[in-house]
Amino acid sequence: MSKLESIIKQRRAIRDRLIAEGRAPYPQDGRRSHTNAEALAEPEGASVTVGGRVRALREMGKIAFAKIEDETGMIQIVLRKGDTADFERLKDIEIGDFMRATGSRMVTKTGEQSVLAARFELLAKALRPLPDSYYGLANEEQRYRRRYLDLIMNKDVAEVFRKRSIIISSVRRTLERHGFLEVETPTLQPLYGGANARPFITHINAYDGMPMYLKISDELYLKRLLIGGFDKVYEIDKDFRNEGISYRHNPEFTMMECYAAYWDYTDIMRLVEEIYRDAAIAATGSDIVPYDLVTGRDEDGEPITQRVELNFRDPWERLTMKDGIRRHLAIDVDELSDAELAAELNRRRPAPGDAEPFNRGKAIAELFEFTEDHYIQPTFIIDFPRETTAFCKPHRDDPTLIERLEPYIARMEVGNGYTELNDPVLQRQFMMDERGDDAQPLDEDFIQAMEYGMPPAGGLGLGIDRMVMLLTNQSKIRDVLLFPTMKPLSPGESIDGDDDQADSG
Template identity: 40%
Template sequence: MSTDNQNTKGNAAPEGQAYAEDVSEQRQIRREKLKALQEAGRNPFLQETWDVTAHSRDIKDNYVAMEDEEVSIAGRIMTKRVMGKASFFDIQDKQGRIQCYVKRDEIGTEEYKWFKTYDIGDIVGIRGIVFKTRTEEISVHVHELVLLTKSIQVLPDKWSGLKDPDLRYRERYVDLIMNEKVRDTFIKRAKIEHEIRRVLEEDYGFLEVTTPTLATIAGGGNARPFITHHNTLDIDMYLRIATELYLKRCIVGGLDRVYEMGKVFRNEGMDQRHNPEFTSMECYMAYGNLESVMDVVEQIVYKCQMAVNGTPIISYQGKEFDVTPPWNRLDMTDGVKQITGIDFHKIDSDEDARRAAIDYGMDPEAVKDWTRGKIIAEMFEDYCEDAPGLLDGRIPVFVTGHPVEVSPLAKRDPEDPRITRRFEVYINGWEVGNAFSELNDPIDQYERFAEQQRELDLGLDDEAHPMDRDFVNALEVGMPPTGGLGIGVDRLVMLLTDEPSIRDVILFPTMKPLTSE
């Protein structure tokens, strides 16, 4: 067993003064060990580097070729068993864990004495020979051992681990050390983001660009922004809620296929699928349309799933989804009819639409100023998005036919000008993507902005899109027919890594600060 005095209740300052004092005592012991090292001229914090030539999994996977070879490895001590003149300990590096074997007579009595004082969590550098123990465990026989960093904090013990969700998110650095699945999730996330870029750039010829995070207008979406103030200019500015309008300006300028993957910010609620700071990928392709963009999103999701899991079948929380293209399609108005029985295809006036909504049970006060299109969109959101079997089936669903009233940046459908050439893509009943055949008529765009601004000014919709005259000016210069797509990267990562909460796929999710008395 380890010689380290381990705490068995985790790493947080818990309820109960006795435990707080216990943690403090253990940390003090480690501080005293550090002081002894420093007084002996062995200050670990003066170490600058270590030449790493191999990692744990590489050694295990290539044991036949590496047996009896000298390797130089580094990592964190995770277990330690001192047995008189010899000891076994495990170190953890970026690939996993590997056992190490050290003998007093080989590294010297003085060095071995110091090694016995090392704690779980200390970071060491090791040079040694690859071998197998009598129990056939691939290990490293140590002939040089150097303490690179002294851990002052006490890690949770290996049995109870770090399980409290709030603590895991607050101390993600400890979570990553203690939980292999967490490390694997964020390694997969990196692969997913890499694959998104690869598909866009190599398969479709997109160019990655960077657009402003701070803007004077919170445009490109319908959401509450975070507001800040620029002191020099003495103006309020907004953290971006979307990258759309700047990317479309790039299309106007002749960069025919552009994308950006980065943070956007929305001052809204927090739950299992929402964090105020999240990652979005938006791409725009000149001379593309809704069908072009459907192909792009299908390929992104399919190839990301294959890259990280090796199968087109997503297994998520006990359910399975086949993302092999092509995917299903559903008209929004048809979806409302399927769930509520109301056929808005046969209802033309706003008044009749309001009456049908009220008869179904919607609040008369809420719908009194709504148009037919607004009612369809609200009924779909309220009654259809969570309806079993509609959007959460085995095959992803493209929902089309969004009303103009809720799609201020999408091109009208030439066969029915009340709706737009827009889709939202659903997997597991979640919206993971939103796309348009982009509106490029500057007069129509101005009129839609004006109507949204009116709703904003009258307090009818505090998430309505504000007027953006410079964007209208860009459209007047001329934007070619364009297909655009936005994907919520965090939700996609949740699905592909089987994680139940968005906080499980964001390294450092937004948390309410702890208050101290």
């Protein structure tokens, strides 16, 4: 029997004995009068009832010291024979258990703020030991697959997710200050659209197995609401794309999409600046945010980072896609023929390109991708080739371009915005032009809705997960998702570390 198995057996025996004695190891009543932080704020002598997970326990004959933790922090419980009822039952308490203590606030001889327990109760018996506080979780796989342990053992991880909540709340406040209405659109959709992405497919049994798709975007439903008379709408929810997984991509991710009638992409850029500035201040207290930019890997595969100060004070730089290519690649794409442009792309690609028909607009956009490492400070890339999306209005000064923007921060594209196309005839034409193996099916209902008249509008999609990465100094999307998508373990594969790294308490 391994050490871990022995610990589990011992803890299970305590549970069973308590039940046999008529004492509940998991009582219904878990009420307390104070959080740990609130109890610490009380004066000496105040009566308090606190509860939390036991993180440390020292028994010294007729006195014992327990450290219990709740979300607000740690507090020390002093238990003394003669002062604490049922002192001998402390043997039933182990590290990892939840306990409650009722007593009076005191300060120990060493000056530690504590509670002298008049009585205590076991609230929940932990059958498995926590990881050893020195070794922690053995590997990254454990952290992601057992996030609950990660949150217990690594308080900086819990802080990331508190800040995530603060950031999302800030985004809502900024939008609502501008009069946006939060709405909900279907996650299950009979057609998928609004982005070029592969969907997850399911079906409805009640409709004879009719195929349905998890949304890849909110766009087409939100635009229907503009047509219906709402001026400003937004949604923060999950999108699903059945594509690659990387340090920046998860198949299930959080997006904020918003649409404003009578706006264009210049208004959208100002909104993005405001959203990021407000969120940065809410999460960090400043609109200048430190970020450890990954610049490479060492011989052991560990990241090499450079500390940068991301400046979210507006205005951000605006740079056209063609000017970005001109600045960083010293290429004027307007001077290249199709053959020269294709040759330039093939020279830069790590592998030969797909045997797809040449498309000049998409080739320019692909060439631009070789400049992305240059955009560290917040920058808007604007004025894309028309062929890059079917939903954006042609540029007012150049019909070969569209009024599209992508904000870049720390070498990451973090969003997408348009002056929205509202001509139903052009919309049909552009959607037909875009159709291919990976293009969304033609949504006739959406085009019909546009034929009733859609106001001029600006639209925006912002990746919430990447925003959280930037504002909490995280380089991997999995570190800002509580439960990231993980590949199933193979038969016989284990993520458990050494049994000797378990904290037996």
